[in-house]
Amino acid sequence: MSFPDITGELSAxxxxxxxxxxxxxxxxxxxxxxxxGPAQVLFTPADEGDLAYFLRHLPAxxxxxxxxxxxxxxxxEGGVPGVVIRLGRxxxxxxVEEGHRLRVGTAVPDVKLARAAADxxxxxxxxxxxIPGGIGGALRMNAGAHGGETxxxxxxxxxxxxxxxxxxxxxxxxxxxxxxxGAPADVIFTSALYQGRPGxxxxxxxxxxxxxxxxEASQPIREKTGGSxxxxxxxxxxxxxxxxxGCRGLTLGxxxxxxxxxxxLINTGGATAADIEGLxxxxxxxxxxxxxxxxxxxxxxxxxxx
Numbered sequence: 506m507s508f509p510d511i512t513g514e515l516s517a518x519x520x521x522x523x524x525x526x527x528x529x530x531x532x533x534x535x536x537x538x539x540x541x542g543p544a545q546v547l548f549t550p551a552d553e554g555d556l557a558y559f560l561r562h563l564p565a566x567x568x569x570x571x572x573x574x575x576x577x578x579x580x581x582e583g584g585v586p587g588v589v590i591r592l593g594r595x596x597x598x599x600x601v602e603e604g605h606r607l608r609v610g611t612a613v614p615d616v617k618l619a620r621a622a623a624d625x626x627x628x629x630x631x632x633x634x635x636i637p638g639g640i641g642g643a644l645r646m647n648a649g650a651h652g653g654e655t656x657x658x659x660x661x662x663x664x665x666x667x668x669x670x671x672x673x674x675x676x677x678x679x680x681x682x683x684x685x686x687g688a689p690a691d692v693i694f695t696s697a698l699y700q701g702r703p704g705x706x707x708x709x710x711x712x713x714x715x716x717x718x719x720x721e722a723s724q725p726i727r728e729k730t731g732g733s734x735x736x737x738x739x740x741x742x743x744x745x746x747x748x749x750x751g752c753r754g755l756t757l758g759x760x761x762x763x764x765x766x767x768x769x770l771i772n773t774g775g776a777t778a779a780d781i782e783g784l785x786x787x788x789x790x791x792x793x794x795x796x797x798x799x800x801x802x803x804x805x806x807x808x809x810x811x
Contacts, residue, residue, distance in 0.1 A: 506584050506811065508545035511567075515546070519562045524550035532580045532808075535567065535572060537637070537769075539729050541580025541777040542777035544570075544589035552595035553665065553695045560693075561669030563588065570807055571693050574614060576637035577646070577732050581778045583809035592641065596695055601625045605701045606660065611641035611694045615648070618699070619713055621669050628704025629658055634713040635705060635720055644694050646803075647681045651716050656681035660698040667691035669730065684736050684803055725763045729772035734785055735763075735800040743800060744768040747788055750795040770804070782806055 510528040528545035533539050563569070568587035573580060596610035599621045607627060609618050615633040618640060622630040632653030636643065644662055647655045661675050672692065680687025688694075720726055731784035735743040744767050747753065753767040759776030762784065763769040770781055789800045 506542050506580065508543070508584065508586060511532070512546055515563070517558060518564075522559060523552075523555045523743060524548055524559065527592060529584075530589075532572070532575075532585065535591065536575035536578050536580055536731075537729060538575075538579060538731055538772050538778070538781060540582070540772060540776060540781065541784040542582045542584030542778075542811070544585045546588045548590050549590050549593045550590065550595060553663070553671065555595070556590070556592075556693065556695065557665045557669045557671055559668055559669075560665055562762075562799050565667075569693075571641070572641045572807075573612070573639040574637070576639075577633050577642060577804050579731065579778050579782055579804055579806045581782070581806065583807035585808040592693075592695070597703055598696075601627070602698075602773075603702070605703055606670035607639055607699045607701065608624055608696060609699070610696050611639060611644065611662075613640050615639060615643055622699075622701055623704075623706055623709040623713060626709075627701035628709055629653070629701040630699060631709050631712045631716065637726075641694050642680070642695055644697060645686050645688070646684050647679075647686050648684075651719070654681075658699045658701065660700050662694050662697040664688075664692040664694040666693075695791045724764055725765045725769050725771055728763065729774075730769050730770075731781075731804045733803050734770045735768060735789075736803045738798050738800065741798060746796055746800065750788070750791040752788045752791055755784065756811040757790065762788060777811075778808075779811065 507529045512526045512528045529543045529546045531543050533541045571590045592612040596612035598610045600608045605627045615636040619633040632651045635650035636648045643655050659676050662722045734735040737743050755762045758780030760780040
């Protein structure tokens with residue numbers, strides 16, 4: 506599968522662009538599942554200003570999609586039309602600020618934020634050690650684990666909207682709920698400011714070690730997976746509903762519901778995106794038939810079918 510190459514046309518419209526555009530770039534290697542088709546254009550901006558310039562000059566009819574570290578993502582085999590934006594080195598800075606605050610770029614992995622906070626003696630962010638992915642995704646889905654959520658520590662975040670305007674969102678502007686942010690869908694977040702509290706580095710690192718051990722004991726983190734597949738419905742645990750419906754270890758092609766933690770989809774080696782998504786939909790069907798509960802995807806699915 507390949508798309509028409511529009512990079513030449515876009516370059517002509519944007520003579521001052523500093524970032525990199527690649528036509529028909531495969532996305533499979535950018536996801537933890539290691540499946541999926543190409544992006545029509547993969548754009549890596551140099552920095553926030555370059556991203557704003559790109560979006561200001563991008564024709565309005567061309568769709569835009571953002572991917573982060575690919576930990577919570579299924580890319581369908583037909584690929585992603587339009588532009589896929591992936592933030593890189595220009596968005597991975599971490600700064601310690603006065604008052605036990607950290608300002609971080611949205612390409613920073615969650616675990617790196619947790620470690621930087623610990624090194625600076627800032628408590629309250631160790632929960633990020635248990636979350637795969639990066640800060641951009643954490644903002645978008647109010648990521649949380651081990652008793653903490655993004656909404657508990659975020660002060661504000663900067664981003665660029667589809668028109669190329671730089672905007673700042675306070676915590677209250679996000680409308681955070683469980684695994685959801687109400688921020689405008691067209692905004693690409695570029696940095697975030699977090700508020701912590703005084704702590705002892707050694708104690709914080711001990712907490713992070715406990716989180717690591719808990720994850721390794723209960724989750725298939727060494728597999729090709731996408732983290733938690735479904736959100737916990739109100740009053741329920743997703744894994745318990747999946748288990749009760751007989752879906753632990755269920756397979757479709759090369760995809761499997763992990764026997765270790767049955768709310769984790771895994772690629773056993775030869776799965777396609779269709780296998781993985783199809784198995785998830787079969788699990789939703791069986792849970793609905795068994796318990797009447799409708800599971801909602803936590804993993805993001807993008808692109809078109811093969």
